[in-house]
Amino acid sequence: MDSLDRAIIDELVRDGRVTNVELASRVGLTAGPCLRRVQRLEADGVIRGYHASVDPHAVGRGFEVILHVDLVTQEAAVVTDFEREAAALEEVSEFKRLFGTPDYFLRIAVADLAGYEEFLTGRIMSIRGVGKVSSHFSMKNLKG
Amino acid sequence: MDSLDRAIIDELVRDGRVTNVELASRVGLTAGPCLRRVQRLEADGVIRGYHASVDPHAVGRGFEVILHVDLVTQEAAVVTDFEREAAALEEVSEFKRLFGTPDYFLRIAVADLAGYEEFLTGRIMSIRGVGKVSSHFSMKNLKG
DNA sequence: TATGTGCATGGACAGCCTTGACCGCGCAAT
C-alpha cells in the first residue's frame, strides 16, 4: 500500500469505470503493472466492488430521515426480533446498534413525507418493544 | 423509467463494472437497446456515476462515529463559519443541517479512537460557536 | 556480489464496445 496504490484507489473511487490504460496513465504507470496492482487490491479486499450511484429522487427514495429508536426493554427476544424485522425493511438503508443512547440509529429512505409517516407508524412503531422514536429531518446536505 | 430501466439500475448498482453485453443478457435485452438505455439514464442524471467501494480499514478510516453538534448561537457569521470549516475537514464524510435538535449531524471517519479524540478536540470543539457535542459509537452494523 | 521486487516495453490474441443503419412489431391517434 504505497502512494501508487492510493492514487489508484482515489481514481477508482472517483471514476469506477475508467479503463485500465487510462487509469495507468493517470497514475503514471503502464497498463501491465497498473492492472497487477488493481487485481491485488481487489484480491486483498481493499477494493470491495464497483457500484453505480443513482439519483435517489429518480427511484422513489428522495426523502431521507434519520431515525433514533429506543426499545422499552433489553430482553433478548425483543432485541433480536426488532433487529431482524427492522433490517428486513427495504426503506432502511442503514441500521446500527449504538453504545448508550439512543439504542439504534436508522437511516430511512422513502419517496416523501407521506411515505415516511406511513413507514414510521406502519413499519417501525408496530414492532413489539419499540419505545421512544425520534425523527431528524435534514434541512440541507453540507457535504457528501 | 420502466421495469427494464429499474433492472438495469439494479444491476449497475450491484456491479458497476459489468460489460454492456453481460448487462443486456441479465436484463433480457440485446446489447444495442441496452446501451441506449444506459446512456439515456446517464444523460438524464438517473445514474450519477460509478465508484469503487473501498474497505475503510485499509485506508485508515475504519472507525466511524456519529456526531451531533449544537451551536451556542444562530448568529449568521457563526453558522456560516462553522459550516464552511466543518465541511472542509476530510474526516467528515457526511454533514447535514437538521430541523430541530441537534443542529447538525456529522459522520466522522477516522482510524481509531485516539484519532477521534484528537479530531473532536482539535478540529471540532476548537471552531468558534460550537456548543454541545454528542458522540454516538456504533456497536454493530445491522444493515448497509 | 547475489537476490528479490517492481516497473517498462513490446508483442500477440481474443473479446468487447461503439456506432450506424435497417427492419419489424405493437400501440395510439386520426
Place this chain on the structure above:
DNA sequence: ATTGCGCGGTCAAGGCTGTCCATGCACATA
C-alpha cells in the same frame, strides 16, 4: 383501417481493451 412513433432486434465494421507473455533494468537488501 391507416399512419406515425417508439422501441427492440439484428447485422457489420472498426477500434480499443483486457490479458498474458518474455525480456531487460533499477533499486534495496542480505
